[in-house]
Amino acid sequence: ARPASEFELVIPIEDDAELIAARTAEQIARAADFDQEAINQIKTALIEACLNAAEHGDSPDRKIHQRFAIDEDKLIITVSNKGKTFGRANGQATPALGAQPVKGARGRGLQIIRALMDEVEFERTDDGARLVMTKYLKRPGSQ
């Protein structure tokens, strides 16, 4: 039995910083015995969570905070950003990750995250927003 252990990562909203986050998540998930398929799902979900934090959070510090908690049978990832939330509804353009607003697969970030993780909770906090996503370890014979 492994005790819960926690990692924290803060990345800037810029360039491909979310890729560094995804690879750190990969290391942590591998240490927690997740298989490569689950690891890839966790990475993709984290990338989308970071994009949302960059797009919708008008974060004054331009940072995304992440917490990774390895528990007995699960990895809980919390992605939070400060700043008053703004959606595209109020007419503001996508603030980060380039100028051009895009359509199509966007507007589906949370849907992608929900499909790839086992539990997902999104909540607005006093000073920003927080996404908590959980992935369970598949134990042999636990189907």
Place this chain on the structure above:
Amino acid sequence: ARPASEFELVIPIEDDAELIAARTAEQIARAADFDQEAINQIKTALIEACLNAAEHGDSPDRKIHQRFAIDEDKLIITVSNKGKTFGRANGQATPALGAQPVKGARGRGLQIIRALMDEVEFERTDDGARLVMTKYLKRPGSQ
């Protein structure tokens, strides 16, 4: 010209958490255009800094804090731990990373770090200790 960008990582003092830190440092250093030789030196220095924080810091939170700042021409890594410092002089055994005290190459952590990084500063802080180590990017023709 790239503006300074900062990452933060907090790892628990346990298992091989410092390996996850080293690989995150590798990602950050690669994004900052360091070559593989410099990246390996940075990783080894960071591992030794984490060992020191685990060994000498009687950290109440059992955590090691790291900051990575990418600047124009350098990467500055700050490793800090809380807790009153204790050396082996006062008779306490190595607190983390196993029971058996070891000899030989130990007692040379700072020496290794100084050999691998370009600038190293170690300071005791009010509530712990902090190591600041800097590696410069070798620019072509800047020998």
Place this chain on the structure above:
Amino acid sequence: MSASEIRARLIEDAAVIYPGLYLNQFRAESIESQCKAFLAAGVRRIVINFEETELINSIGISILLGVIDSVNGAQGTLVLSNLNASNRELFEMLGLMSHVEMVDTEEIALLKLNGDPLQATT
């Protein structure tokens, strides 16, 4: 990682594009420009080979949807190849299967584009 150049090559009259490690907005936009340039130069058969692609984000996919549209609009054919399991899962989730063909390897993609009726069924 600041580099967003996209590798591409011409094999006979087909273009093969390699998106690199991470298909984000910038790299997807580079692919978009390259596809436009290929179409302008008369190339009508395009493969995007995702062999080296570790991660794809939803902004990249959105732009890719636009690329698919413009290739189709120019009477061209686009085939995607070498997607790993999770990237393929993402593409399926976002309904790309109905817009574009995905095959296992670049070779199969090129055979499909050459319209070889025997080989194309593999």
Place this chain on the structure above:
Amino acid sequence: MSASEIRARLIEDAAVIYPGLYLNQFRAESIESQCKAFLAAGVRRIVINFEETELINSIGISILLGVIDSVNGAQGTLVLSNLNASNRELFEMLGLMSHVEMVDTEEIALLKLNGDPLQATT
């Protein structure tokens, strides 16, 4: 990563030990026990192959110094092989060169241990 089992194999009368990705205290202690077991079983020729070893820390090296001593003390011979540039740099910095021989490949290490005078000089 919690696994600290160390792979090892016997090639004729020589043992080859593979420390894995990260030579830390735990894995160095496993190597120590394995070496003791090999010595107790009469094996006197030991290679440690660092080909897969990404990182080595100073606690691991300290324990390795003890292993070198016990192999020497038992009239055995230990050779290290396949160190990458930075691990070799670390070993040089800590003065291991005067305690143990380091060679490029496992094959050369085995040749050295077999005392083939012609090949051993390569």
